[in-house]
Each structure stands twice: as structure tokens, then as C-alpha cells.
Amino acid sequence: MQILLTGSSGWLGRFLSPLLRQAGHVPLGLDVAPGPHTDVVGSVADAPLVRRLFADHRFDGVIHAAALHKPDIARYPRQAFVDVNVTGTLNLLEAAVAHGASRFVFTSTTSLMITQAIRAETAPAAVWLDETSGPLQPRNIYGVTKRTAEELARLFHADHGLPVIVLRTARFFPEEDDTHDHLAGENMKANEFLHRRLTVEDCARAHLAALEKAPAIGFGLYVVSAPTPFDRAEAARLKTDAPAVIARHFPDAARLYAARGWSLPASIGRVYDAAAIERDLGFRCRTDFAAVLAALRANRPLPFAHDPAYTSPMLRS
Numbered sequence: 554m555q556i557l558l559t560g561s562s563g564w565l566g567r568f569l570s571p572l573l574r575q576a577g578h579v580p581l582g583l584d585v586a587p588g589p590h591t592d593v594v595g596s597v598a599d600a601p602l603v604r605r606l607f608a609d610h611r612f613d614g615v616i617h618a619a620a621l622h623k624p625d626i627a628r629y630p631r632q633a634f635v636d637v638n639v640t641g642t643l644n645l646l647e648a649a650v651a652h653g654a655s656r657f658v659f660t661s662t663t664s665l666m667i668t669q670a671i672r673a674e675t676a677p678a679a680v681w682l683d684e685t686s687g688p689l690q691p692r693n694i695y696g697v698t699k700r701t702a703e704e705l706a707r708l709f710h711a712d713h714g715l716p717v718i719v720l721r722t723a724r725f726f727p728e729e730d731d732t733h734d735h736l737a738g739e740n741m742k743a744n745e746f747l748h749r750r751l752t753v754e755d756c757a758r759a760h761l762a763a764l765e766k767a768p769a770i771g772f773g774l775y776v777v778s779a780p781t782p783f784d785r786a787e788a789a790r791l792k793t794d795a796p797a798v799i800a801r802h803f804p805d806a807a808r809l810y811a812a813r814g815w816s817l818p819a820s821i822g823r824v825y826d827a828a829a830i831e832r833d834l835g836f837r838c839r840t841d842f843a844a845v846l847a848a849l850r851a852n853r854p855l856p857f858a859h860d861p862a863y864t865s866p867m868l869r870s
Contacts, residue, residue, distance in 0.1 A: 554655075556580045556764070557612040559597050559645070559803065560619035562866040564727060565660065568757040576761055581610055584619065586866035592772030597641030607648040609870040614767075615649050616760055618641060618660040624865075631694045638698035639705070646709045652769045656767035658760055659706050663749070663776060663825055665689060665696035666721065674822030675820045678789040679748075683826040684721075684774055703774065710772040718763040718770060718834075723825050724750045739859045740815040746842040747799065748824040751779045752857050754763040755838040762836040775830035779841040783824055791821040803842070807832035 556573055560566045561582025573580040582591040583606065590828045595602045597619050606612075607658035621629055621637045642659065649657050663682065668690045671680050691697045724745060729738045742750060751759075759777045782802045783791060790798050795818045798808050810817055820823075830839075831837045840856045848855050 554578050554764075555610055555614035557583060557610070557615045557645075559583045559615075559617045559641075559694075560660070561591045561620065562586045563762075563823075564753055564863070565618050565725070565756055566590055566775070568753050569574060569618065569677045569760055570714075572757045572761055573616075573764075578614075581606070581612070584866070585776050588866055596637065597644055598636045600640075600644045603644045603648050604651075607652040607654075611652060612649070612654055614654055614656040614658070614764055615645055616660070616764060618760070620660070620699070621695065623664060623693065626693060626695060634694045634698045638695075639701050642702040642705055646705060646715070650709060650713045650715055651703040655716065657706065657709075657715055658763045658767060659662075659702065659717065659719045661699050661719050661721045661758070661774075662696070663721045663723050663778070665700045665703075667692040667696070667823070668692060669822055674742050674792075674820070676822070677712065677792060678823050679783075679787075679791040680823045681785050681788055681826060682823055683776055684784045684829050690738050694784070707772060707774075716767040716770065717772050718767045720759055720763055720830075721774065721776050722751070722756055722759070723776070725753045725756045726863075727858040728863040729861050736816060738861055739855060740810075740813075742857055743815065743842075743845045743855070744818050744858055746845050746857070747777050747818070748783070748821055749778060750857075751777060751838050752840045755779070755840055758839075759776075759830065759836055762834045766834045770833065773833060774827050775834070776827050777830060777836075777838075778827045780827055780831070781824050782842060785823075788824070791824070793820065795819060795821045803846055804819040806846055807848070809846055813849060 560581040561865045562584035584591040613776045710717045711717045
């Protein structure tokens with residue numbers, strides 16, 4: 554299929570474009586920054602450009618991964634988030650319908666599910682988050698605009714029958730956390746595979762699965778994260794004594810961490826449950842916390858990317 558891939562120069566795009574080609578698709582990359590997988594430099598907020606690309610290429614499908622992200626809040630005004638994340642999504646949806654695209658995959662974020670209370674971890678137990686969680690009260694302009702774009706996608710399916718899958722992806726960025734610095738980056742990322750992270754490779758695979766299944770699903774919205782080893786019955790104990798719960802599932806985790814000078818989380822305040830995407834799309838992340846421990850046990854490279862020097866292509870161009 555001819556696929557329009559937005560955000561093709563970004564962290565996800567650099568993995569997703571080759572994966573699409575391996576699957577036999579022909580992606581055309583669109584991004585505001587140049588890159589090896591970007592064919593057209595431009596913005597999704599540029600409606601005439603979007604219409605021209607659809608008219609010239611007659612895309613069968615769209616994977617819309619372009620966005621302003623949470624770290625961009627410090628660099629751009631709120632209006633820029635509306636222009637790119639909302640108007641840009643609207644431009645793509647309108648062009649997809651006008652030109653008869655058969656499917657649309659939208660990269661959203663679990664961040665929009667996190668209220669200020671969840672972020673502050675005020676609840677007495679770990680908050681279990683899945684597609685039914687709510688009410689949704691995004692805490693910043695990034696979350697608000699991504700949530701609005703989700704609703705636009707749902708509306709276009711309802712009004713026009715456009716098959717759409719929305720993927721609320723957990724963390725997969727390679728750089729340091731921009732809000733927490735109490736643990737070394739690799740240690741923090743390893744911990745997050747218990748409850749709120751996936752690899753960029755698995756994220757790309759999830760998008761490919763969504764592209765393939767969208768016509769059969771119609772409209773679907775899914776949390777995408779490494780499968781958690783925990784269940785809801787453990788939520789209270791995860792908040793008060795996470796190491797004890799982890800030890801129940803992984804008896805040698807503390808020893809393996811100690812050998813590396815790492816710390817297990819003392820408390821886990823939220824858990825992302827990705828069971829629905831496995832049930833409906835047959836997709837499951839290949840890398841989980843067990844894979845992290847297996848790498849530590851065998852003294853192999855860690856199965857996830859960590860690059861403190863990574864910067865957005867927008868900042869490099």
C-alpha cells in the first residue's frame with residue numbers, strides 16, 4: 554500500500570519507515586525536519602500541502618505520528634500545539650476521506666490519561682489505567698490537543714466510516730526524563746518496563762499491526778505498553794511495597810539490580826494495562842521486564858535504547 558507517514562524524521566519514524574518497507578508497503582515520509590526517511594519537508598498544519606500530497610499519491614493509508622510533544626511545551630506557545638496536533642490531524646482526516654483512504658492510524662499518548670492527582674500519586678493504591686479509564690482530564694496543552702485529535706478521529710469514523718485506530722503509546726523516548734532525575738536513566742527506563750514503557754521497535758510493530766487490522770476493527774483505541782506482570786489485586790501493595798510484589802514475580806530481580814548498583818521502585822503509583830490490543834489485534838510487545846532481567850542475568854546489552862544526548866530533529870535542523 555501507498556502510506557503517508559507523518560513524523561518520519563522523528564524517533565518513531567526512523568524505525569517505522571523501514572518496517573513498512575519490509576512489510577511491502579511504500580511509505581512517503583512527511584516531516585518539518587529533513588531526515589533519511591523524509592521525502593517531503595513540510596507541516597501537517599499546511600492544509601494545501603496535505604491536499605496536494607493526497608492528490609498526487611492517492612494514499613491507501615495514513616500513519617499520523619507527527620506532533621508537538623510534552624518537552625516542546627517549554628519551546629512553543631499553546632497555539633502551535635493546536636495548529637500541529639489538532640488542525641494538522643483534521644487536515645489529514647479530511648484529505649483521507651476526500652481521497653478514499655482505507656485506513657488511518659493515529660499515534661496518541663498515555664500522557665493524556667494522567668490527571669494531576671494521578672501524577673502526584675495521591676491514591677492509596679496504584680491506579681490501573683486502560684481504555685476505560687476516566688474521566689480524562691489532561692494536565693497540559695500536549696494532552697489536551699492529543700485528546701482533541703483522538704475525538705476528531707472518532708468523529709471521522711462515525712461520520713464517514715473511515716477505519717481508524719488510535720494508539721495511546723506509553724513511554725519509548727531514548728533521552729533522559731525531563732521531569733524526574735532521581736535515578737540514572739537506564740535504571741529508570743528498566744523500572745518502567747514493569748508498568749509504563751515499551752521499546753521504540755515494539756511501538757513501530759504496534760503501528761504496523763494497527764495498519765493491517767484497521768478495516769476489520771472499524772474504530773479502535775488501545776493502550777500500547779509492555780505487558781505488566783502485575784494484576785489489579787496487587788494494586789494496593791504496589792503502592793506501599795513494590796519491591797515485595799516484584800520479588801514475588803521475579804525472585805532474583807533485587808540481586809541483579811544490586812550487582813549493577815540500581816534500585817527497584819519503592820512504590821508504583823500507576824500501571825498501564827495493554828491487554829486490549831493483544832485481545833483485539835493480536836499484538837504483544839516483545840520486550841518486557843523479564844527481557845530486561847534476562848539481559849542483566851546474561852550480562853548482555855540492555856534491550857532498550859538509552860541516549861542522553863538525543864535531541865529532536867526539529868532542534869537539529
